Amino acid sequence: MTENTQLQSASNATTVQGFHGENFSRRFSVAPMMDWTTSHFRYLARQLSRHALLYTEMVTTGALIHGDTARFLRHDPAEYPLALQLGGSDAGELAQCAKLAEQYGFDEVNLNVGCPSDRVQNNMIGACLMGHPDRVAEGVRAMIEATNLPVTVKHRIGIDGRESWDDLCEFIEKVAAAGCKTFIVHARIAILEGLSPKENREVPPLKYDWVYDLKQKYPHLEIIINGGIKTFDECHEHMQHTDGVMLGREAYNNPWLLASVDSEFFGAPQSSITRHDALRAMYAFIESELARGVYLTHMSRHLLGLFHGVPGGRQFRRHISENAHKPGAGLEVIQAALAKVREPERAAIAEA
Numbered sequence: 185m186t187e188n189t190q191l192q193s194a195s196n197a198t199t200v201q202g203f204h205g206e207n208f209s210r211r212f213s214v215a216p217m218m219d220w221t222t223s224h225f226r227y228l229a230r231q232l233s234r235h236a237l238l239y240t241e242m243v244t245t246g247a248l249i250h251g252d253t254a255r256f257l258r259h260d261p262a263e264y265p266l267a268l269q270l271g272g273s274d275a276g277e278l279a280q281c282a283k284l285a286e287q288y289g290f291d292e293v294n295l296n297v298g299c300p301s302d303r304v305q306n307n308m309i310g311a312c313l314m315g316h317p318d319r320v321a322e323g324v325r326a327m328i329e330a331t332n333l334p335v336t337v338k339h340r341i342g343i344d345g346r347e348s349w350d351d352l353c354e355f356i357e358k359v360a361a362a363g364c365k366t367f368i369v370h371a372r373i374a375i376l377e378g379l380s381p382k383e384n385r386e387v388p389p390l391k392y393d394w395v396y397d398l399k400q401k402y403p404h405l406e407i408i409i410n411g412g413i414k415t416f417d418e419c420h421e422h423m424q425h426t427d428g429v430m431l432g433r434e435a436y437n438n439p440w441l442l443a444s445v446d447s448e449f450f451g452a453p454q455s456s457i458t459r460h461d462a463l464r465a466m467y468a469f470i471e472s473e474l475a476r477g478v479y480l481t482h483m484s485r486h487l488l489g490l491f492h493g494v495p496g497g498r499q500f501r502r503h504i505s506e507n508a509h510k511p512g513a514g515l516e517v518i519q520a521a522l523a524k525v526r527e528p529e530r531a532a533i534a535e536a
Contacts (some may be wrong), residue, residue, distance in 0.1 A: 190225055192475040199382060200291075202243070202264070202265050202291040204223070204355055205418065206264075206265070207448070208235070208237055208265035208291060209235065209428070210366065210368075210406065210408050210427065210428045210430075210448050210451065211235075211423070211428040211429075212235070212236050212237070212419070212428060212429055212431075212445050212449045212450075213236060213237035213238070213239065213368075213408070213428065213429075213430045213431075214238050214239060214265075214430070214431060214432070214434065214435045214436075214471055215239060215338075215410060215430050215444075216230060216239035216240060216241055216242055216267075216294070216296070216338070216389070216509075217241065217433070217436060217437075218241050218242060218299075218340075219241065219334060220241070220436050220486075221238070221239060221240060221241050221260065221436070222241060222482075222486065223259050223260060223263065223441075224473070224482065224483040224486045225486040226240075226263045226266065226434065227237045227260055227262060227263060227466060227469050228439060228462065228466060228486060228487065228490070229435070229439060229460075230262050230263055230454075231445040231457070231462040231465045231466060232284070232439060232445075232457070232462055233443065233445040233446050234446055234452070235445065235446045235449070235450040235452065236442060236445050236446075236535050237265050237266075237267060237292075238265070238266050238267070238271050239258070239267045239268075239293075239294065240265055240266070240267070240268050240269055240290075241269070241279075241297045242269045242270070242271045242299060243256050243268065243269065243270060243271065244270070244271040244272055244307070244309060245255075245270060245271065245272030245274065245277040245280070245281045246277070246307075248270075248280075248281045248284055249277060249280060249281065251253075253284065257284065257285075257290075258419065258499070259288075259289075260287070262468065262469075264289075264291060265291045265292075266290055266291055266292075266295050267291060267292035267293065267294050267336070268288075268290040268292070268294065268295045269293075269295075269296055270282075270285075270293060270294065270295055270296065271296045271299065271305075271309040271310060272295075272309060272323070273308040273309060273313055273316070273319055273320075273323060274323070274529060275322045275323045275325070275326035275383060276326065278295070278323040278326055278327050279327055279329065279330035280330070281293075282326075282330045282331040282333065282335065283330050285331065285333060286332060286333050286425055288329045290333065291333065291334075292333055292335075292336060293327060293331065293333050293334075293335055293336075293360065294335075294336045294337065294368070295320070295323060295327070295335070295336070295337045295338070295339055295381075296309065296338055296339055297310065297311060297313045297314055297320060297338065297339035297340070298309055298310060298311050298338050298339050298340050298370050298374065299301070299311055299333065299381070300340075300374040300376055300379070300384040301376070301381050311339075311340050311374035311376065311384075312343065313339075313343070313374060314340055314342060314343045314346060314355060314374070315323075315345070315346050317354055317355040317359060318356040318358060319348055320337065320358070320359050320362075321358045321359050321361065322360055322362070324337065324362040324363060324364045325362040325363055328362070328363040328364075329374070332419040334365075334366065335363070335364060336361055336364065336365075336367070336368060337364050337366070337367055338367075338368040338370070338410070339355070339367065339368070340369075340370050340372060340373055340374045341370070341372065341373055341391060341394050341395070341484040342373040342374075343373055343374050343375070343376055343475040344373065344374075344375045344376055344377060347373045349394070349488055351397075351443050351525045352394065352398070353401070356398065356402060356417045356472070357407070357485075358483075360402070360405060361536065365404075365405060365406055366405070366406040366408065367398070367405060367406070367407055367408070368408040368409060368410055368430055369394075369395045369398065369409060369410060369411075370410045370411045371390045371391050371394060371395050371409060371410065371412075372380065372389065372390055372411055372412075373388045373390070373412040374385070375387070375388055385433075390411055390412050392422065392425075394409075395407060395409045395425070395426060396425035397414040399425060399426050399427070399507035406424045406428075406511055407427055408426060408427060408428040408429065408430055409422045409425075409426045409428070409429055409430070410429070410431075410497040412431065412432040412433045412458055413429055413430075413431050414431075414439075415523035416444070416448055417446075417487035419431075419449070419453070420487075420498060425429070428499055428504070430498045432535040435494065436488055436489065437489045438492045438493075439489050439490055440459060440489075440490060440491075440492065440534075442454055443457060443462070455516055458527065458528055459490055459491055459494070460522060460525070460528075462490065462528045463487065463490060463518070463522055464522075466487075467515060467518075467519075470483055470515055470518065471515055472522060473512075474514055474515070479508075479509075480513040480514060480515075480517060480518075481508040481509045481512075481513070484504045484508040484517070484518065485508075487504065488501045488504060489506070491525050492500065494525060495525070496524050496525035497525060499506040499521075499524040499525070500521045500522065500524050500525050501521075503517070503521040503524060504517060504518070504521045507520075507521075
């Protein structure tokens with residue numbers, strides 16, 4: 185794709201007034217992933233991309249209301265723009281948590297209607313709610329009334345027993361009537377009986393055309409596509425038919441791809457940052473987290489993919505894996521691991 189085309193595409197992206205006075209776009213986002221998109225990963229991601237919209241892990245309404253609210257909602261201002269994903273189905277609790285999202289400075293609150301785990305199904309959370317569009321609409325309406333933040337929904341294209349095109353349209357129309365304008369669509373159904381969460385990310389076939397058709401049928405809604413997307417070429421193809429793309433595991437396992445997101449999708453100049461720069465930029469954050477009593481391994485596990493495919497990357501990962509868990513392990517483990525990867529010459533970077 186040429187630079188002019190990139191700029192033209194970026195100018196067509198829907199922008200949102202963020203909580204902090206800055207506009208942000210859902211043109212490219214990183215999916216919420218349990219145990220993965222923690223504050224520590226998000227801080228790394230933000231060293232690489234200024235414009236990608238980041239999401240928290242799913243946090244249940246029960247955990248926020250009855251648990252350690254401050255711990256669950258803690259984040260660094262460097263992570264903005266940042267959306268909070270909620271898991272829940274009680275309208276009153278969702279409204280209460282939407283208020284907390286605004287209070288704690290998030291830019292968006294998102295409702296999870298896609299997680300297929302048995303554990304959340306039993307509490308009427310996640311993909312099972314695809315079978316209860318009225319309940320989702322009630323919760324969305326309550327959140328919209330409780331906060332000034334944009335309220336969005338992330339969902340599947342169906343579940344076993346409710347997997348027709350008409351079922352999907354009924355869901356979209358009822359939730360949109362409640363005030364939701366943005367739908368992030370994982371282009372697979374969720375099979376709630378017989379498949380694990382991992383299998384539900386791989387076994388049901390992807391139906392990207394269904395997501396494209398949603399945008400055609402409901403052009404007034406913002407439709408973001410998710411599911412199995414790995415390359416920028418795929419992203420650009422999807423953006424011909426939808427308003428944006430959301431990447432999940434590819435962005436986590438190979439975070440360096442985020443370093444080109446701002447130039448590829450938002451018309452920004454190509455960044456000159458190196459992987460070494462990005463990691464060094466995290467040193468102060470790592471030290472502050474260690475001072476709070478956070479174990480190094482809780483942070484270092486999110487760094488393992490940074491040198492994916494680079495000579496020395498295997499030694500980098502091995503050193504961290506073998507040493508970060510040891511009692512008293514600190515920043516020196518990361519520094520020693522980084523020394524195992526040759527740093528590119530600045531002149532070579534500028535020429536590239």
